Amino acid sequence: MENLDVLASLEAKSRTTTVEALAKRGKKSVRVIRAADVALMVQEAVERAIEISGLISPEAIEEVKAQANIEFDRLKTERAEEQRRIDEIESRSVELESTIEQQAHQLQQRTSELEEARHRLAQALAKQSEIDPEEVEGLRQENAQLQDARTELEQEITAMREQLGLFETQALELRIQSEAFEELRAEHRLQLGRLEQSEVERAGLADKLEAAEHASAALNTRVEQLSTQVASLQTELATAKAQPAAAPAPAADSTQALLMMRLMDEIHALKQGHGAPVAQAAPAPVAAAADTSSLEDKLAKIVGSLDQKIEKMGKKMGVSSAVDTEVDFKSLVNRAVDDSQSLESNIDNVEVEKRAGAGIAANLARIKKLKGGG
Amino acid sequence: MTHDDFEGDKVDASTEFCIESSTETSKLLGKGLDIGTANIAAAIQTDDGGVAVSVERNAFLDIKADVYSKNMLTKLKVPYVVHNGNLVVLGQAAFELANIFSRETRRPMCDGLISPSDTDALPMIKLIIQKCLGDPVEPGENCYFSVPAESLDADNNVVYHQGLFEGLLRKMGYNAKAINEAHAVVFSELADSDFTGIGLSFGGGMVNACVSYKTIPALSFSVARGGDWIDKNVAQVLGIKRSKATHIKEQGVDIRDPKNREEEAVAIYYRNLIHYLMENLAMRFAAGQDMPTFPDPIDIVCSGGTTMVKGFIEVFQDEFAKIDFPIPVRRIFRAEEALNSVAKGCLVAAAIGE
Ligand SMILES: Nc1ncnc2c1ncn2[C@@H]1O[C@H](COP(=O)(O)OP(=O)(O)OP(=O)(O)O)[C@@H](O)[C@H]1O
Numbered sequence: 179m180e181n182l183d184v185l186a187s188l189e190a191k192s193r194t195t196t197v198e199a200l201a202k203r204g205k206k207s208v209r210v211i212r213a214a215d216v217a218l219m220v221q222e223a224v225e226r227a228i229e230i231s232g233l234i235s236p237e238a239i240e241e242v243k244a245q246a247n248i249e250f251d252r253l254k255t256e257r258a259e260e261q262r263r264i265d266e267i268e269s270r271s272v273e274l275e276s277t278i279e280q281q282a283h284q285l286q287q288r289t290s291e292l293e294e295a296r297h298r299l300a301q302a303l304a305k306q307s308e309i310d311p312e313e314v315e316g317l318r319q320e321n322a323q324l325q326d327a328r329t330e331l332e333q334e335i336t337a338m339r340e341q342l343g344l345f346e347t348q349a350l351e352l353r354i355q356s357e358a359f360e361e362l363r364a365e366h367r368l369q370l371g372r373l374e375q376s377e378v379e380r381a382g383l384a385d386k387l388e389a390a391e392h393a394s395a396a397l398n399t400r401v402e403q404l405s406t407q408v409a410s411l412q413t414e415l416a417t418a419k420a421q422p423a424a425a426p427a428p429a430a431d432s433t434q435a436l437l438m439m440r441l442m443d444e445i446h447a448l449k450q451g452h453g454a455p456v457a458q459a460a461p462a463p464v465a466a467a468a469d470t471s472s473l474e475d476k477l478a479k480i481v482g483s484l485d486q487k488i489e490k491m492g493k494k495m496g497v498s499s500a501v502d503t504e505v506d507f508k509s510l511v512n513r514a515v516d517d518s519q520s521l522e523s524n525i526d527n528v529e530v531e532k533r534a535g536a537g538i539a540a541n542l543a544r545i546k547k548l549k550g551g552g
Numbered sequence: 553m554t555h556d557d558f559e560g561d562k563v564d565a566s567t568e569f570c571i572e573s574s575t576e577t578s579k580l581l582g583k584g585l586d587i588g589t590a591n592i593a594a595a596i597q598t599d600d601g602g603v604a605v606s607v608e609r610n611a612f613l614d615i616k617a618d619v620y621s622k623n624m625l626t627k628l629k630v631p632y633v634v635h636n637g638n639l640v641v642l643g644q645a646a647f648e649l650a651n652i653f654s655r656e657t658r659r660p661m662c663d664g665l666i667s668p669s670d671t672d673a674l675p676m677i678k679l680i681i682q683k684c685l686g687d688p689v690e691p692g693e694n695c696y697f698s699v700p701a702e703s704l705d706a707d708n709n710v711v712y713h714q715g716l717f718e719g720l721l722r723k724m725g726y727n728a729k730a731i732n733e734a735h736a737v738v739f740s741e742l743a744d745s746d747f748t749g750i751g752l753s754f755g756g757g758m759v760n761a762c763v764s765y766k767t768i769p770a771l772s773f774s775v776a777r778g779g780d781w782i783d784k785n786v787a788q789v790l791g792i793k794r795s796k797a798t799h800i801k802e803q804g805v806d807i808r809d810p811k812n813r814e815e816e817a818v819a820i821y822y823r824n825l826i827h828y829l830m831e832n833l834a835m836r837f838a839a840g841q842d843m844p845t846f847p848d849p850i851d852i853v854c855s856g857g858t859t860m861v862k863g864f865i866e867v868f869q870d871e872f873a874k875i876d877f878p879i880p881v882r883r884i885f886r887a888e889e890a891l892n893s894v895a896k897g898c899l900v901a902a903a904i905g906e
């Protein structure tokens with residue numbers, strides 16, 4: 179008789195439903211039967227049908243039965259073999275464990291031996307100190323030096339390890355960035371374009387600035403010259419005023435005053451003509467310098483913020499793909515789901531760890547009470 | 553067959569039978585899912601009023617695919633998938649094998665988030681989630697899953713992470729909603745104080761914090777340091793592999809009383825982590841404008857795998873005493889089921905369905 183897999187058929191042809199669903203359809207009770215019993219019933223029915231039908235001779239039935247017994251025996255032997263192999267593996271793993279344990283034990287022994295040796299050495303040193311303090315002092319110093327060297331070495335190693343960690347992180351970051359690269363590229367180019375443009379603007383501004391600086395320098399020289407003239411004229415005037423005996427002509431005085439006024443006017447005009455950069459303060463070079471640096475600051479800020487942006491985007495590749503293209507999530511999820519379905523795996527035959535925990539009824543009641551009470 | 557099995561009314565062609573099977577189905581709706589850097593855990597309510605949490609490590613190990621290895625894994629019931637010509641061992645088994653062969657596991661998440669560079673691992677994560685969570689009891693069942701809060705010290709991208717898992721769970725047939733990880737801790741652990749206080753989740757990738765007033769989160773943040781950070785640093789100072797460091801740490805160290813060099817290293821970084829979190833918490837508290845004024849002293853609950861180490865709460869209290877915390881605190885304690893807290897909190901949220 180061909181293997182009648184009743185259990186499988188039951189599984190295939192039955193459906194699972196909830197008790198609520200049944201209740202909704204007016205069922206207050208259902209009959210319950212074990213799957214194994216159903217299988218047995220079917221088996222018996224089939225056997226009887228065959229017997230009654232007389233389709234198969236009793237001899238043939240006997241033969242089939244004998245065949246089945248042979249098959250059963252074969253399976254049994256196979257099972258036993260399998261079990262034997264499993265036992266073997268298990269015993270081997272036990273052996274392995276005990277070896278590991280032994281070795282661990284040995285290690286511990288060695289460690290304690292070493293510890294003891296150290297202790298003895300320390301004692302010996304101490305004894306020596308009673309006999310020859312100088313020598314001991316020397317030894318101590320040597321020891322201290324050695325200790326220092328060791329500490330240094332350890333520090334170096336720690337530093338190297340840190341460095342290594344850093345390298346690893348960097349490598350990881352690089353990997354993430356390179357993966358994000360495709361998505362970043364367009365944005366990056368855009369930013370580069372902007373950067374270039376601002377570079378051009380910067381160059382233009384710098385040219386203008388240079389010209390302005392030149393003009394400002396020239397003007398400043400002139401202002402300085404004029405200032406010196408004014409100053410010397412003022413001195414002259416003061417000297418002249420202090421010498422009444424010489425009885426200077428009033429005309430001279432007024433001429434000088436006029437000249438001075440004219441010079442002052444010129445300075446004023448120059449200042450005005452110079453435009454914004456110099457207008458605020460007389461010591462023009464300083465003002466110009468401050469202005470250059472502020473412009474440069476601004477440009478640096480622009481460039482810096484662009485750099486930062488680009489870098490941030492590299493780091494946050496996830497964000498950009500998450501915020502910009504929600505579709506990406508879906509395709510990723512879909513792919514993961516599809517992939518996982520087509521993967522060959524034994525996970526269905528394996529149990530996960532199950533932990534039992536206290537119930538949550540009290541929590542639920544408390545929340546409901548809180549909600550109810552406002 | 554015996555007639556005892558049939559009792560009650562007559563059986564005819566329209567009678568529906570209920571075939572008993574061994575897989576129990578839960579009538580209780582709503583599931584909680586904790587998607588953590590180190591562990592994925594799913595919580596459901598059971599018929600007997602309890603909660604069942606299914607857990608798997610969020611880690612893989614690639615090994616060369618050959619028939620022998622495959623048979624071996626099958627026989628030992630080690631979960632694997634064949635991916636890109638490799639055998640990829642999943643979950644806790646990957647972690648254990650890595651330790652035996654002295655290799656590093658592949659971790660698809662880092663600092664609480666899925667790393668965009670490891671989308672390769674998505675199908676595997678999906679398998680793990682599916683294994684822990686199962687199918688929805690009915691289409692559109694609520695599933696609340698945990699997400700970390702914005703981090704104070706790392707450039708994290710919660711949007712991408714959240715979107716991805718939302719999509720994944722929807723595709724599995726759930727009505728997926730994200731909830732902040734530490735908020736979930738409040739939901740599961742602070743019922744006695746009307747969900748008022750501070751929930752902390754010390755995980756593998758981060759520590760998440762949530763200040764809550766009567767279930768409402770007033771402040772949430774995270775720091776990108778957790779158990780992994782301890783492992784990394786311990787590995788670095790001891791010159792060992794990270795998975796080895798994890799192993800040492802999880803093997804029952806008492807951080808109040810370290811017994812050797814290794815344990816000393818673990819204790820040092822634990823203390824540092826706790827101190828770091830506390831400083832940041834105090835600072836955020838002092839700076840926060842939207843902070844509620846608590847009428848009474850509040851509770852602080854610590855949960856997450858990283859709190860499982862011996863002496864955690866004592867060291868926490870120790871460090872707490874050292875700083876000038878801006879508000880009065882009544883009690884500092886560890887969640888009884890520290891590893892289940894987040895998943896259970898998600899479950900509470902899912903069951904309430906808000
Ligand atoms: N007994 C233990 N002793 C010490 N640490 C432990 C112990 N058990 C687990 N851990 C640590 O707990 C961490 C995992 O905790 P948990 O499962 O709460 O994290 P997660 O939720 O996966 O991560 P995250 O919330 O940061 O994304 C790991 O670093 C693990 O090494």
Ligand SMILES: [Mg+2]
Nearest residue numbers: 588753755894
């Ligand atoms: Mg967590």
